[in-house]
Amino acid sequence: MTELTSQKDAALTAIAGAATLDALEEQRLAALGKKGWVSLALKTLGQMSPEERQEAAPAIQKVRAEVADAIDAKKGELEAAELEAQLASETIDLTLPAPMIPKGSVHPVSQVMDELAEIFADLGFAVATGPEIEDDWHNFTALNMDESHPARAMHDTFYFPDKTGEGKDVLLRTHTSPVQIRTMKAIAAANPGGAPVRIIAPGRVYRSDSDATHTPMFHQVEGLVIDRDIHLGHLKWTLETFLKAFFEREDIVLRLRPSYFPFTEPSVEVDVGFSKQGGRWVVGGHGDDEGHDWMELLGSGMVNRRVLEMGGFDADQWQGFAWGLGVDRLAMLKYGMDDLRAFFDGDPRWLAHYGFAAADQPTLSAGVGAAS
Numbered sequence: 047m048t049e050l051t052s053q054k055d056a057a058l059t060a061i062a063g064a065a066t067l068d069a070l071e072e073q074r075l076a077a078l079g080k081k082g083w084v085s086l087a088l089k090t091l092g093q094m095s096p097e098e099r100q101e102a103a104p105a106i107q108k109v110r111a112e113v114a115d116a117i118d119a120k121k122g123e124l125e126a127a128e129l130e131a132q133l134a135s136e137t138i139d140l141t142l143p144a145p146m147i148p149k150g151s152v153h154p155v156s157q158v159m160d161e162l163a164e165i166f167a168d169l170g171f172a173v174a175t176g177p178e179i180e181d182d183w184h185n186f187t188a189l190n191m192d193e194s195h196p197a198r199a200m201h202d203t204f205y206f207p208d209k210t211g212e213g214k215d216v217l218l219r220t221h222t223s224p225v226q227i228r229t230m231k232a233i234a235a236a237n238p239g240g241a242p243v244r245i246i247a248p249g250r251v252y253r254s255d256s257d258a259t260h261t262p263m264f265h266q267v268e269g270l271v272i273d274r275d276i277h278l279g280h281l282k283w284t285l286e287t288f289l290k291a292f293f294e295r296e297d298i299v300l301r302l303r304p305s306y307f308p309f310t311e312p313s314v315e316v317d318v319g320f321s322k323q324g325g326r327w328v329v330g331g332h333g334d335d336e337g338h339d340w341m342e343l344l345g346s347g348m349v350n351r352r353v354l355e356m357g358g359f360d361a362d363q364w365q366g367f368a369w370g371l372g373v374d375r376l377a378m379l380k381y382g383m384d385d386l387r388a389f390f391d392g393d394p395r396w397l398a399h400y401g402f403a404a405a406d407q408p409t410l411s412a413g414v415g416a417a418s
């Protein structure tokens with residue numbers, strides 16, 4: 047019996063010291079479980095003589111009851127403590143402001159691309175895309191810049207080390223103009239000799255250049271219109287109509303200056319009248335008016351007949367105009383940012399300030415500029 051007593055004392059100490067319900071359950075199994083020491087003690091009764099049993103049984107039962115009571119008491123204590131802790135940790139303070147749920151926003155470049163697509167859709171333009179990884183034929187040669195053309199050098203091109211299967215250089219497109227060629231070729235394949243074209247091609251372009259107004263990756267939107275009897279007047283009206291809608295003002299004045307691009311003939315540089323208001327450039331008004339000036343906005347011209355031919359069009363039947371415009375620049379002018387580099391730093395504070403609330407609908411620009 048002394049063994050039973052010392053086992054009991056040890057068990058009561060362990061039960062009192064159990065810190066968790068799991069630890070207590072361990073103690074219960076060790077004592078009262080099938081192979082627990084109390085159960086084993088009860089089994090010994092079977093081998094005893096009736097006299098021994100009469101003496102031993104009540105003692106073992108007493109120990110069993112003591113241990114079971116101690117476990118029950120401790121269980122109640124631990125459960126109460128656990129509930130207490132749970133209540134303390136789950137307290138809801140209804141006076142606290144609701145937690146902020148961070149929300150993404152639409153990048154100004156995506157926003158402007160969507161605005162462009164929307165405005166030009168109203169004018170009957172479709173959105174065309176092309177690959178950002180181009181070959182030199184589409185990026186240069188087909189745009190009337192053959193290997194020796196000096197304009198190639200001005201593009202600060204990123205080249206890949208390998209050539210295409212046909213031995214052409216592979217590069218990151220330096221402008222969206224190769225989409226003109228890809229679009230013309232696709233249309234001419236379906237309509238030998240050509241057919242009307244009215245597209246814009248917004249997307250990413252790349253040049254090895256970096257300062258406050260240049261980033262190695264930036265965005266352009268190309269425009270291409272081909273039809274019969276198209277002339278520079280159509281170009282001017284189209285750009286004017288677009289800019290009025292984009293800047294939401296009627297007093298947009300354009301100035302066309304003679305220029306040179308290999309892919310247009312004649313080529314024009316398009317300037318827009320603007321004024322400086324409180325350090326901000328505000329588009330609008332006649333550039334020669336008091337307090338105003340001209341800002342160079344984009345390059346354009348009548349599509350060079352050699353480019354039409356490279357695209358599979360009969361240049362005696364079809365004419366067209368094209369333009370290339372910096373999207374980032376447009377965003378800066380409309381929404382008042384002054385450092386282009388911040389566009390692509392990915393700083394959430396900048397985006398929270400300049401970003402736009404996400405619409406419920408997927409944006410057009412999500413699919414624009416992706417390699418296709």
Ligand code: DAH
Nearest residue numbers: 221223345346347368369370
């Ligand atoms: N591709 C030219 C550039 O990135 C811009 C340009 C000029 C595009 C005249 C045109 C155009 O379509 O007609 O510098």
